Amino acid sequence: MTEVLIHPGLVLIVGALLLPLLRGTLRSVAVVALPLLVLALVWQVPDGPAGQLRYLDHTLTPLQGDKLSRLFATLFSLMAAGGGLFAMTQKSRVEVPAAFVYAGSAIGVALAGDLVTVFVFWELMAVGSTLVLWSQGTEAAYRAARRYLMIHLLGGVVLFAGVTGHIVDTGDVAFSRMALDSPAHWLILIGFLVNAGAPPLSAWLPDAYPEASWSGSVFLSAFTTKTAVYVLIRGFPGAELLIWIGLFMAFYGIVYGLLENDIRRILAYTIVNQSGLMMVGVGIGTEMALDGAAAQAFVGVIYVALLLMSAGSVMQMTGKRKCTELGGLVRTMPLTAACGVIGAMAISAFPLTSGFISKSMVSQAALDGHHLWIWLLLTAASVGACLHAGIKFSWFVFFQKDSGLRPAEPPVSMRWAMVLFSLLCVALGIWPEPLYALLPYAVDYVPYTGAHVVTQLQLLLFSGLAFFVLLPYLKRSLTITLDADWLWRILLPALLRNVGMPLVRGWNMLVHAAYVLIMESTTLVLYQHRQDGRFARTWSTRSMALWVLVLLLGFLILYYV
Template identity: 90%
Template sequence: MTEVLFHPGLVLIVGALLLPFLRGTARSVAIVALPLLVLALVWQVPDGPAWQLRFLDYTLTPLQGDKLSRLFATIFALMATGGGLFAITQKSRVEVPAAFVYAGSAIGVALAGDLVTVFVFWELMAVGSTLVLWSQGTEAAYRAARRYLMIHLLGGVVLFAGVTGQIVNTGDVTFARLGLDSPAHWLILIGFLINVAAPPLSAWLPDAYPEASWSGTVFLSAFTTKTAVYVLIRGFPGTELLIWLGLFMAFYGIIYGLLENDIRRILAYTIVNQGGLMMVGVGLGTEMSLNGATAQAFAGVIYVALLLMSAGSVMQMTGKRKCTELGGLVRTMPLTAVCGTVGALAVSAFPFTSGFISKSMVSQAALDGHLLWVWLLLTAASAGAFLHAGLKFPWFVFFHKDSGLRPAEPPLSMRWAMVIFSFLCIALGVWPEPLYALLPYHVSYVPYTGAHVVTQLQLLLFSGLAFFVLLPYLKRTLTITLDTDWMWRFVLPALLHKVGMPLMKAWNLLVHAAYVLITESMALVLYQHRQDGRFARTWSTRSMAMWVLVLLLGFLILYYV
């Protein structure tokens, strides 16, 4: 080690393991204080390697700081704080410790300087997030956790193969820009893309996240996909493939979000949509676009978590999670409605919210690069995000036809968490300079120009007009949407039943036949060796001499041939 320093990620992980032993006020204080301590430690990490050690003839750097890693570690610590405050009343003794292990591992990835450390914390993230999902305790959550773990184990195996190939080919474990110039780098990219919910495996996210508890989904929304965005910024900036994958994800999330009835699945598709927009920024690869992707990741953690906090509050207080079961909740949950609306405006990039000062940087980078089609598609995606997350979610939950439900506001800790995150959404939108100062490159971008504000307001107003004009076609229906997870949830089990079962029966028959053959052969050999068997008889000297001659003759023939 080059310097004695506490690792922020490890502090959060170790603290998480101690949380189950605390009760009452001590536990509540620790849930909020621990990630705040970690946030302070993040800002003690200097630029460059802070920890280095030798392992199997390689120099590992478990702790390394720069502007990019510090920004992501900061937002992960803030998210752990806000999520912990929101989850203080959570009865599960497993969820919050698992979430802190999850968050600490994400911080570990952000502060890692080598691929081995990245992989170790990457896999620990999968364990922590699976436990968060599993801690809900329902049968649906158990099944979703198994599918979730299966997908992430697949991603981990692919990433491990890529990291191993990189080390064998170069002898270097440093985590830096990689490019797509070798099979190992392709494998590393695929491992990263699985966690960012890129096609064709995007469906793992809306399949798993909505099955967590009312507070668990808030934690799940923040770390896996944003950590994947971080490693893509670090390892694959300027990779053109990411532009087109990101645009596909953006429209995929919009279309399925508009079709969905479950409020948390709507917001899960929002996470996919937002991840796609960040990937476009990474793929463009300019300083402006990378700043935009980083700023959007920072802001996106906050406003998506705020949306899911409002949805979780509704779910906690009503026991309902479908648009068809909700409506008119603004009457008795006004604070939740206001906070949810702030999150909806931020995700839609409304002026004076955090989404406005971050999303527009990626669009501006596309315009600066004369990529007209990319700019047009990003603009359309911005309008689509306003339709499904900015309008559909708050309208059908809080403002549409009264459902007859009269729930109270959620507990005080949940309200404080939503208020704090709402304040951050507005504060960053009104005063973006502190966020811009944290970005990895110098920012010369001015978001509040007359042309930009007017253009964005026109886009949002016409999108809103289209929503209300087409409202009869967007009416709530008690339906489910089929996604690509249908392949591994239904098609593969059916294929296994139709094809795998006959093959299994054939295999069992083959094994049984081999067993019978071996058993009968052994019985025959034992029979011949019994007291009156052929091999137990007395043989004459003449016969033995003849067999010796045959063996010698065979040996000579084999020798000369």
């Protein structure tokens, strides 16, 4: 077998750095062709190590393939291509190159065979994603980027400590399954969970992603949380703690999504909800559950990106992003509305859409493992996802009372991106076998059984009925919801203003007073040492003898006292 020496992730990163040199049609072609080239390279990576190097007496494996890594690298390549097509008319010269660095780093994590390589690409992802957010250029985006970077640097420090401890304890850098049997492994798990959007830091995601541009949020939705799901599948399958963390995230996303008014914050909470469902599968840890988590990650990226493309198109053409400011857009944006509805149907696991053939795998794994309560909670979470992301988003943006806005459809590249992702949602729902063939374990599961279809349709009908019955209580106001992010959005700035700044001012006054005292003392000493100063004149022997006598007497007094 010929070793593959070209790393797909590095190709995308290097190409991203060269992208700003291109202009016009050449740049537009490169934005789509480069990720597709990377996709082809991903499928050239063989199973097992494809390239190794020595570093600090350790053998690193920056390129290693298997079915799981190939699945996620394929997903990230497709997402880079689709996001690039959607962002083709983006005026910022920074966003798409930064997004490709971000995507290339995610591919690097997926294809890494050792923890050192995982950490390097992990941190490079933080840089790329922060630049995507920062490139929006607004003051809100700058502030959100600072908060985002603060959280991810914290997670990176924790992960670095864990990786270092693991290497010291075991002498091994290979990235493989780990048990929660040492502080180092707990730190690695915590570092992974920060990127997954797990509590208590879940709020970084809905805080940051909605402040990106209309295209930037599409890129941001795809990589950070899904690389976290990948490394959890690789490193901690069967860790029961992940079941309960995942269920908390699923309901957290539903509750805050129902409360939210900003359409992109609704979808940001959806990302937390979906990551939680995947994490439940990782925690169950059976082959069916892990296949379900991986399949859910694959289809989830596509339909959440489609929903964000629909929201981004509305934002781009109207300049509005609040449910209270929108409504009736189906009249002038029928294609965008249709794509948004397909994304909503997919996230609601409607039959013949991609969500139907993936979500049920994790639920089936819970039943197979006799986890009745987990199955019931997953079913309730499925209903909640349908309510807040499936129905609420579509209704308030496209179908509620006419807002009077009459925007046109977005540019053709944005429409093509939405149509292609819509086709993927439907195609995978109708024909799931190609996706099942990519999953890490053999799939012995048939989603289209009479019982499953009827049960799911009943849940969807119940969700629709509940939404419209509760519609008077779901009307939103011009507010923003806060939870743990109150600490760094409200408390820390208040402490800085009311405690930090007075301390800084007091310290500056102290430093200034000390500076003045030193300068005046220095001036006095220098003055006394001038040619005519007190210490420069000639002193008589009698005076010197007198002072020596005074000093000796003082010493004797102190000695006897």
